[in-house]
Amino acid sequence: xxxxxxxxxxxxxxxxxxxxxxxxxxxxxxxxxxxxxxxxxxxxxxxxxxxxxxxxxxxxxxxxxxxxxxxxxxxxxxxxxxxxxxxxxxxxxxxxxxxxxxxxxxxxxxxxxxxxxxxxxxxxxxxxxxxxxxxxxxxxxxxxxxxxxxxxxxxxxxxxxxxxxxxxxxxxxxxxxxxxxxxxxxxxxxxxxxxxxxxxxxxxxxxxxxxxxxxxxxxxxxxxxxxxxxxxxxxxxxxxxxxxxxxxxxxxxxxxxxxxxxxxxxxxxxxxxxxxxxxxxxxxxxxxxxxxxxxxxxxxxxxxxxxxxxxxxxxxxxxxxxxxxxxxxxxxxxxxxxxxxxxxxxxxxxx
Amino acid sequence: xxxxxxxxxxxxxxxxxxxxxxxxxxxxxxxxxxxxxxxxxxxxxxxxxxxxxxxxxxxxxxxxxxxxxxxxxxxxxxxxxxxxxxxxxxxxxxxxxxxxxxxxxxxxxxxxxxxxxxxxxxxxxxxxxxxxxxxxxxxxxxxxxxxxxxxxxxxxxxxxxxxxxxxxxxxxxxxxxxxxxxxxxxxxxxxxxxxxxxxxxxxxxxxxx
Numbered sequence: 001x002x003x004x005x006x007x008x009x010x011x012x013x014x015x016x017x018x019x020x021x022x023x024x025x026x027x028x029x030x031x032x033x034x035x036x037x038x039x040x041x042x043x044x045x046x047x048x049x050x051x052x053x054x055x056x057x058x059x060x061x062x063x064x065x066x067x068x069x070x071x072x073x074x075x076x077x078x079x080x081x082x083x084x085x086x087x088x089x090x091x092x093x094x095x096x097x098x099x100x101x102x103x104x105x106x107x108x109x110x111x112x113x114x115x116x117x118x119x120x121x122x123x124x125x126x127x128x129x130x131x132x133x134x135x136x137x138x139x140x141x142x143x144x145x146x147x148x149x150x151x152x153x154x155x156x157x158x159x160x161x162x163x164x165x166x167x168x169x170x171x172x173x174x175x176x177x178x179x180x181x182x183x184x185x186x187x188x189x190x191x192x193x194x195x196x197x198x199x200x201x202x203x204x205x206x207x208x209x210x211x212x213x214x215x216x217x218x219x220x221x222x223x224x225x226x227x228x229x230x231x232x233x234x235x236x237x238x239x240x241x242x243x244x245x246x247x248x249x250x251x252x253x254x255x256x257x258x259x260x261x262x263x264x265x266x267x268x269x270x271x272x273x274x275x276x277x278x279x280x281x282x283x284x285x286x287x288x289x290x291x292x293x294x295x296x297x298x299x300x301x302x303x304x305x306x307x308x309x310x311x312x313x314x315x316x317x318x319x320x321x322x323x324x325x326x327x328x329x330x331x332x333x334x335x336x337x338x339x340x341x342x343x344x345x346x347x348x349x350x351x
Numbered sequence: 352x353x354x355x356x357x358x359x360x361x362x363x364x365x366x367x368x369x370x371x372x373x374x375x376x377x378x379x380x381x382x383x384x385x386x387x388x389x390x391x392x393x394x395x396x397x398x399x400x401x402x403x404x405x406x407x408x409x410x411x412x413x414x415x416x417x418x419x420x421x422x423x424x425x426x427x428x429x430x431x432x433x434x435x436x437x438x439x440x441x442x443x444x445x446x447x448x449x450x451x452x453x454x455x456x457x458x459x460x461x462x463x464x465x466x467x468x469x470x471x472x473x474x475x476x477x478x479x480x481x482x483x484x485x486x487x488x489x490x491x492x493x494x495x496x497x498x499x500x501x502x503x504x505x506x507x508x509x510x511x512x513x514x515x516x517x518x519x520x521x522x523x524x525x526x527x528x529x530x531x532x533x534x535x536x537x538x539x540x541x542x543x544x545x546x547x548x549x550x551x552x553x554x555x556x557x558x559x560x
Contacts, residue, residue, distance in 0.1 A: 051425070072428075094428045094429075095388065095391070095392070095395070095428055096388075097386045097387075097388055098386075098388045098391075098392055098428040098429045099428045099429050099430075099432075100428055101424060101425050101426065101427070101428050101432055102424060102425070102433070103424070103425040125529065126430045126472075126527060126528045126529065127428065127429040127430040127432070127433075130430055130432075130433040130434070130471060130472065131428065131432060131433055133433075133471075134424070134433055157532050158534060161526075162524075162526050162531065162534070163526065163531040163532060163534070164526075164527055164528055164529070164531045164532070167532065215386075215387060215388070217388075217391045218378060218382065218387050218388075218391075222382060222386070222387055235532065237386040237529070238386065238387075239385075239386065239529060239532050239533075240532075240533060240536065
């Protein structure tokens with residue numbers, strides 16, 4: 001790592017000419033951030049450097065299902081920010097927007113296996129699926145019981161034989177929290193996996209972008225949006241969405257995000273939901289609360305009751321401005337597990 | 352003509368150089384229809400391969416392919432890590448204990464690698480993936496060897512077939528991977544995976560002419 005002489009050179013190089021980021025070297029962003037996280041939250045988690053993963057301090061917890069998630073970096077606090085009591089036992093970070101590798105997932109699974117098996121929570125992207133599949137094969141070969149749950153809640157993606165299927169987005173946070181609570185109660189692996197699948201089945205999301213993000217090693221914005229344009233139906237990697245259009249008000253955007261979500265499950269009058277308004281990294285809480293007010297107004301108009309809520313930047317896309325809305329249909333059990341104590345760097349209550 | 356272990360190493364080194372040379376181009380292709388990391392990921396993987404090359408200096412072809420496969424699997428990530436990792440690990444299984452390969456043994460190894468990628472990625476020809484370059488390349492190689500062409504000539508035809516397959520991905524609508532989210536908007540762009548796969552065949556042809 002050239003922390004002194006060459007680092008400024010990296011930022012000035014032809015690739016990094018427009019790179020206005022608080023970094024040292026584009027090649028080292030993930031490693032340096034992981035060291036920072038471990039130092040900042042030393043009471044909750046520790047960092048394994050080779051291969052890289054963040055693991056709950058007291059791992060493995062005997063008799064408890066170990067919960068492992070992971071994916072490309074750049075979505076902070078997902079996943080490392082959710083390692084701790086009542087949520088994840090380990091998180092495997094990949095390069096920015098690139099899935100981690102099977103050896104990371106295998107090592108993390110070994111580190112959290114307290115004899116009750118391990119649950120992998122995987123966002124539905126081809127790279128994540130392939131690497132987690134290989135990791136599960138390796139872990140099972142070592143006698144570790146593994147269940148895998150895919151999140152695929154993004155209604156912006158046409159779900160058909162002709163795509164890789166819906167992307168896993170906002171619901172991933174809710175699956176990690178609720179499955180984490182179930183594991184904390186010492187439920188068996190099959191039950192924890194079933195609860196995770198229920199959350200995924202009952203949750204739907206959709207996102208929008210006001211600006212692109214810039215991947216550090218790419219050095220320039222992933223896509224171009226004019227000053228007066230926005231993109232509806234984006235993913236969490238700067239993937240293009242359903243359509244590009246002129247900028248609209250928060251009220252209009254809320255309708256564009258919520259209507260497709262409500263129609264998809266479908267949600268109905270009388271339903272109780274958890275409403276999650278998520279920032280993509282570059283949108284302030286002030287604006288997210290405006291969005292929440294609009295979402296709440298739409299839901300009230302449909303007779304849908306917001307029983308629980310979450311507002312903030314929890315699954316982000318670097319510095320992209322924009323937001324996503326996730327609705328999860330609640331029942332008594334899911335509500336109880338959502339309310340259960342959690343103590344992680346990014347989510348903490350009841351303790 | 353047989354392919355010696357040293358020649359296989361030259362092929363891998365040539366490919367690592369080609370990846371370094373085309374890193375930006377691969378990333379540009381990926382930014383158009385994916386998430387813009389294919390060049391950087393392959394570059395990271397093959398730099399790691401080069402740094403570990405001396406660790407298998409005494410090994411046979413199988414040991415060399417195994418090192419490449421395991422290194423890619425543990426350093427690349429994304430879809431390229433498991434897919435290229437599987438290609439080389441399957442080729443390793445076919446070439447264990449061999450210090451050199453007859454042309455038909457090379458063809459069988461490539462076949463096993465291709466089958467491995469198809470099984471792992473569950474993609475078919477026409478899905479706009481690396482298979483669209485690799486499968487025609489293997490078909491051409493097998494046919495040329497069947498017709499008693501020299502290895503150099505067979506690889507030349509394989510490279511041509513890979514190039515044609517790569518170019519044919521431009522018109523295709525992606526059905527696998529992140530590009531599939533674009534649907535019809537993915538047409539008109541060359542697939543980055545097919546591009547790096549063609550480079551692999553081009554390096555083989557160039558190394559063993």
